[in-house]
Amino acid sequence: MQTYKIAVIAGDGIGKEVVPAAIEVLDEVARLDGSFQFEWTYFPWGCDYYLEHGEMMPEDGLETLKQFDQIFLGAVGMPELVPDHISLWGLLIKIRRGLKQSINVRPAKLLAGLESPLKNPENFDITVVRENSEGEYSDSGGRMHSGADEIAIQNAVFTRKGTERAMHYAFELAKNSRQHVTSATKSNGLTYSMPFWDEVFNEVKENYPDIDTAVNHIDALAAFFVMKPQAFDVIVASNLFGDILTDLGGAIMGSIGIAPAANLNIEREYPSMFEPVHGSAPDIAGKGIANPIGQVWTGKMMLDFLGHQEAGARILNAIEQSLVAGVKTGDLGGASSLTEVKNSILQSL
Ligand SMILES: NC(=O)C1=CN([C@@H]2O[C@H](COP(=O)(O)OP(=O)(O)OC[C@H]3O[C@@H](n4cnc5c(N)ncnc54)[C@H](O)[C@@H]3O)[C@@H](O)[C@H]2O)C=CC1
Ligand SMILES: CC(=O)C(=O)O
Numbered sequence: 004m005q006t007y008k009i010a011v012i013a014g015d016g017i018g019k020e021v022v023p024a025a026i027e028v029l030d031e032v033a034r035l036d037g038s039f040q041f042e043w044t045y046f047p048w049g050c051d052y053y054l055e056h057g058e059m060m061p062e063d064g065l066e067t068l069k070q071f072d073q074i075f076l077g078a079v080g081m082p083e084l085v086p087d088h089i090s091l092w093g094l095l096i097k098i099r100r101g102l103k104q105s106i107n108v109r110p111a112k113l114l115a116g117l118e119s120p121l122k123n124p125e126n127f128d129i130t131v132v133r134e135n136s137e138g139e140y141s142d143s144g145g146r147m148h149s150g151a152d153e154i155a156i157q158n159a160v161f162t163r164k165g166t167e168r169a170m171h172y173a174f175e176l177a178k179n180s181r182q183h184v185t186s187a188t189k190s191n192g193l194t195y196s197m198p199f200w201d202e203v204f205n206e207v208k209e210n211y212p213d214i215d216t217a218v219n220h221i222d223a224l225a226a227f228f229v230m231k232p233q234a235f236d237v238i239v240a241s242n243l244f245g246d247i248l249t250d251l252g253g254a255i256m257g258s259i260g261i262a263p264a265a266n267l268n269i270e271r272e273y274p275s276m277f278e279p280v281h282g283s284a285p286d287i288a289g290k291g292i293a294n295p296i297g298q299v300w301t302g303k304m305m306l307d308f309l310g311h312q313e314a315g316a317r318i319l320n321a322i323e324q325s326l327v328a329g330v331k332t333g334d335l336g337g338a339s340s341l342t343e344v345k346n347s348i349l350q351s352l
């Protein structure tokens with residue numbers, strides 16, 4: 004029996020609700036499979052921890068996490084009590100960077116039993132590969148002066164290594180998908196980073212003569228997500244563009260509450276971190292009405308990464324079966340609670 008040691012950081016807000024639900028589903032799928040099990044270790048890190056200790060996680064937090072096979076995280080953020088740039092950079096982004104989780108994979112596909120807010124959508128199945136270690140989210144810049152003279156400078160950092168890595172990963176994914184990669188650019192507005200991004204894309208694609216490519220500016224791409232999402236297979240995007248595009252990906256599926264994500268250390272040197280696209284949703288936290296599907300589907304991505312694709316497929320099937328049965332939380336137009344959705348997925352399993 005294979006045992007996977009998983010570090011659990013439920014985090015803040017609805018993270019505390021959706022993570023335990025997803026763990027129940029993952030334990031059940033492991034029991035049904037019989038060849039593996041999970042050993043969950045819980046860490047109370049997040050904004051509550053910050054308010055008590057003055058830091059989002061202990062100083063040796065990253066070293067602690069390195070001892071685990073993978074990390075399962077909910078969401079971080081309590082914006083009324085802790086500024087977002089402190090909470091996210093003190094935990095979520097610190098882990099992504101510190102454990103070199105340089106690729107963020109975020110699928111968006113039309114699920115059975117779900118009504119997309121798009122009118123008559125064609126079947127779409129997109130995977131966004133988001134560069135996850137640099138780009139627009141870089142701790143480089145500064146603030147100066149005050150009042151009318153106040154200045155804020157935020158630099159974007161694009162390295163050849165990081166850019167090539169994300170693009171190669173996207174092309175490799177496309178090999179096992181529908182052989183198409185779209186690059187999200189904005190080289191008509193950003194005059195250094197995105198022309199560089201375009202050049203690297205043109206170089207990298209030469210290594211993949213069997214893969215078709217397209218290049219779209221991010222503004223047009225956002226519109227195409229609404230008008231013709233079926234046109235896309237794999238999309239490679241910078242950190243900011245990928246972040247925005249994948250909330251939209253969640254929205255066209257039916258809700259940001261179902262969108263899954265995986266922060267991958269593709270070298271498998273350190274643990275990867277599995278956490279859904281959505282945040283801590285303070286507006287609905289503590290009410291038992293959050294949609295657990297994003298977190299559950301994220302668990303499927305963890306199973307896939309661990310090599311249990313069959314068990315992973317079981318989870319997505321159970322999610323779809325439960326949706327077809329009409330068991331939906333409010334964000335999907337239903338009236339079911341988180342617990343009802345979780346129980347329905349368990350039953351479908
Ligand atoms: N990866 C992470 O941990 C992320 C953290 N955040 C943080 O989360 C906090 C809230 O950020 P927002 O911009 O409001 O984004 P959010 O994703 O938390 O919420 C946006 C909207 O979607 C709804 N929603 C999100 N997940 C849902 C679910 N599972 N079921 C039903 N409805 C759901 C929320 O109720 C809200 O109306 C902030 O502190 C932010 O910085 C935001 C995005 C990602
Ligand atoms: C922080 C955030 O919104 C994300 O990583 O998706």
Ligand SMILES: [K+]
Binds near residue numbers: 076077078279280281
């Ligand atoms: K999250």
Ligand SMILES: [Mn+2]
Binds near residue numbers: 246247250
């Ligand atoms: Mn986001």
